[in-house]
Amino acid sequence: MVDKTEAVILLHGIGLNKWSMIPVTRILKRAGYVPVGITYPSTKLSLDNIADWLSEKHLTPDFWNGYSKVHFVTHSMGGLVARRYLNKYRSTINPYKIGRVVMLGTPNFGSEIADLMVRYFPPYKYFYGPAGQELATHIQAQNIDTAFFETGIIAGSGSWLYPISSLIFRAPSDGRVAVEKTKLPDMKDHITLRTSHTFMIYRKKVHHQILHFLKHGSFDASQI
Template structure:
């Protein structure tokens, strides 16, 4: 039986190794993970979606009989969403699986609001960093695919950022801003934005959603 593939996308200013725990766990769960490193700080979201399309084609990810899922962290979720929307007509509906996003800033981030005009921020995070403000993310596209979102609620690692949020957050993104109209499921875990891809409970939730479309942990 053909294994389902899972495209794994890291967040801004990171690399594929930041998602190593996800990659290793999903391989043990019987999936064929495809971790990608992409130039997250060199381009805007639209160009990154184009690069993702080219990378998936080059690797033949859509070739073969199995389904193709996506697991993302932070801005990787925005890249995947842009790709899936922009190239919807080219994506075989019968092959597209489920999507799990960890701490996606669908509604932007108050941290980006505070810092996006500063020179160091603009230099380090590049064009995509300017698209992470709450103003820039006012009308995200609703998903046509099965989408599960996991948000973190432990922002202690970023104590100064706590003053920016009016509710639960992970130190970088408010829980409320991770949600997207039309998502299939949403849950929270006591994890920070940086370390949410490494939490064992999160890994189990990812596998559960990919297999069943639910965040009920598998026995």
């Protein structure tokens, strides 16, 4: 068990809400963490403005003062939000309280799916808003900041749920994000598991790796 004053912020993907992270919330609670699910306006604001919104509405100084450590577990675009928030507000946070960050299928270098949607499907911007446009590969490639926090990234290589993805991705992907696009230069650890983008948050093998990284700062190589 862990120190019960360690919180874990759960950040969902675009167009979803905190309830989509319930499977992860449950395993964190059983492990002794304090899970904090947040529904943020993923389709209404830019990534930068979402970071501001988090700071103003939820991750206030009082919130940080209430815990010994604050970790993050994120799915898809939620990882970009965590990166933007932590880098933008780094100077306002006690560095000893910043825990570890686990990203699940996060398009750190963008997604080719977003490239196609932005270019060929005009309604995309209305459905997914400013942040949705920022998922394009050429935009994310320009916004790679230093990960001063310990980051563990889990990529999926199971694209069977999205048959059309084989026409888009020429390399392993989870059907939405290419494995290589999930990586960061300063990441602490990275693994690829046979799972799809949508369902990775439900997989027990993913849950095991989340808990292992939060506790040890590395993934469990024996279970890959």
